[in-house]
Amino acid sequence: MPLDIAQIAKGLDVETKSIRLNTALCRQEIGTFIEACQGSDEIILACTQEKRLFDEVAGEQEKALVAPIKFVNIRETGGWSSDAKQAMPKISALLAKAALPDPDPVNTVNYQSGGRLLIIGPGDVSIDWAKRLSKDLSVGVLCTSPGVLPEARDFPIYSGEVKTLDGYLGAFNVEWLQKNPIDLELCTRCGACVESCPEGAIDLSYQIDLDKCKSHRSCVKSCSAIGAINFDRTEQSRTEGWDLILDLSKDPIFKMSQPPQGYFAPKSDPLEQAIAVTKIMGMVGEFEKPKFFAYNEKICAHGRNGQVGCSACVDVCSTAAITSLFKDGKGTVSVNPNLCMGCGACATVCPSGAMRYNYPSVTYLGQQVRVMAKAYRAAGPKVAPSLLLHSDTKGQELIQELGRLASTQKAKFKGVPAHLIPMGLHHSASTGVEFWLASLAHGFGQVAVLLSGEEAPEYQKALSDQVKLACSLMEGLGYAKDRVVLLQADSAAALEKSLSAVIAIDTLCPPATFAFSNEKRETLEAALEHLMAHASKKVTESAPLILGAGSPIGGIAINQDSCTLCMSCVGACPESALRDNADAPQLSFIERNCVQCGLCVKTCPEDSLSLLPRLQTTEVRKKIIVLNETKPFHCIVCAKPFGTLKMVELMVGKLSLHAAFSGAATDRLKMCSDCRVVDMINKPNDDDVV
DSSP, X not given: OOOOHHHHHHHHTSOGGGSOOOSSTTTTTHXXXXXXXHHOSOOEESOSTTHHHHHHHHHTSSSOOSSOOEEOOOIIIIISSTTGGGOHHHHHHHHHHHTSOOOOOOOEEEEEEOOEEEEEEEHHHHHXXXXXXTTTSEEEEEEXXXXXXOSSOOSOEEEXXXXXXXXXXXXXXXXXXXXXXXXXXXXXXXXXXXXXXXXXOBOTTOOBOTTXXXXXXXXXXXXXXXXXXXXXXXXXXXXXXXXXXXXXXXXXXXXXXXXXXXXXXXXXXXXXXXXXXXXXXXXXXXXXXXOOEEEOGGXXXXXXXXXXXXXXXXXXXXXXXXXXXXXXXXXXXXXXXXXXXXXXXXXXXXXXXXXXXXXXXXXXXXXXXXXXXHHHHHTOOSSOOEEEXXXXXXXXXXXXXXXXXXXXXXXXXXXXXXXXXXXXXXXXXXXXXXXXXXXHHTTOSEEEEEEOSOXXXXXXHHHHHHHXXXXXXXXXXXXXXXXXXXXXXXXXXXXXXHGGGSOOOOOSSSOOOOOXXXXXXXXXXXXXXXXXXXXXXXXXXXXXXXXXXXXXXXXXXXOTTTOOOOOHHHHHOTTSOEEOOTXXXXXXXXXXXXXXXXXXXXXXXXXXXXXXXXXXXXXXHHSEEEEEEOOEEEOTTTOOEEEEHHHHHHHHHHHTTSGGGOTHHHHHTTSOHHXXXXXXXXXTTSOOOO
């Protein structure tokens, strides 16, 4: 593919001479790279295939590089495609992204593994693996079905059925029920019980076949000195801690899509078992991984007043790392960082931004989007770029494979289109509607999210819901609804087919200038404001854009006749969208703050509130709107205001027919607390009020 260095340099806003074009840099022209190592503060190499070679050569130089070499793939991602000649703007964008500083490091989560491995599964295969591994690891076996025991007691062997298993690398806890009369941990394998059993119900697995056993109990007598056999034993529960788990069960114990680190479930496949064992051998020592998330409890909409509002993060987590917590009526969530695998779906579905993804931060990802869009525009193409968000694992493999096929089978494969810029993420589920809309606002004509078959079902649904919301917003504002699309492909051929949904289109609107914020709602509001300002369909106060249920954007409808202004909804609102007034009985609302969690609706004792999923004008969303107000009620004795007129009238109306609230007692309902006590003391013979 011939490169147009002048056009690429134009996109990067650099001089043409700063870009060195080589055709065999990793071989005959390696001297050019060595020369660059001696005189450059920063090197960006548009080659990922020979990364190892370049790193080794750079490390051999006397003068160390000021900054690490940065690698970027422009070959499979654009150079090898049917429209490679039009790919110069994309190449400029990819190089511009690669030139950015590395993201700030994140906090880490630590693991410690001493190599204590529990093998769970059928006796024969579990014991066989234990024999192989016992020389290198501290191994135990939990036989879920009998197996022939080895003569030597080189490792502990238990029998039973797993009751509970929880934990992670270095901290697993296993509870099992021992059901067989013979305790394998006490059994010396002397064979006395095998010889004495008249029914042959005991073999060299040293477990009694209870279907054959006729209760002669001769085995008990033969084992009396050891005491390993006890028919009176009920289902005995035992618990132990382990660092690693090799689960050879037909049905894995952990049912979640992404089990914790240190747990392996290869089932009965010998090859998968061997691969798992190889990984286990390397999991002894101290390890660390990024802490992928940050949680702000103050703005979490999970629960108030004993009511559950939003549980999106709990529902979507495929590792069971997020659990619900309620204390003193207030609901929060707890995230176990050791179980978190970094998918970011919790942050994607969180309506308030209480859960935030940090690997890398949204601000850094946003910076990448901005520089790519800017470089692409500067290179002067006629169409807007499209953004392809994919995982750094399977998604990237599919893109590279498609590029190679486009190079070798040009008649069959077209490759990645010139206007489509791939952007790798740690996980495809780590971005959502606010990021996509902000990317569109900054100059991308379309955003595509690639699911490559490695995602948990929970993530696919979450992303599908997010895409539906984004399409509703874009279509409602007059933009084409397919400005955000969800692609699914598990092979290069399927990816080629799915990319037909990503079309070359004109720019939506003038590029925005706002920065992506780590605060989710700020990014969302900035994107909406920009897109609404340039939309062909204008949202008006009288005709807002109606959205579907589950939208994180919307307002509140109130029945003023039934509302008593008790303000319980204000106390339940985690985002300060609903507010009271210290000087008057008044309930007000800021729509921009509302995340549609529904806590106010569930808390209202009069059922006076309902959610209105919608998009209002920017002015209305920012404004404080009075939902309901009434006159204060004044004490009939001292004239001090207490409660509201509507509340007292409602209370008197409901209680006046009760025998305990007749005569003077009714008047006491109209008194403040101080005057009520004085009246009861001064008039003790009047009708009592309980």
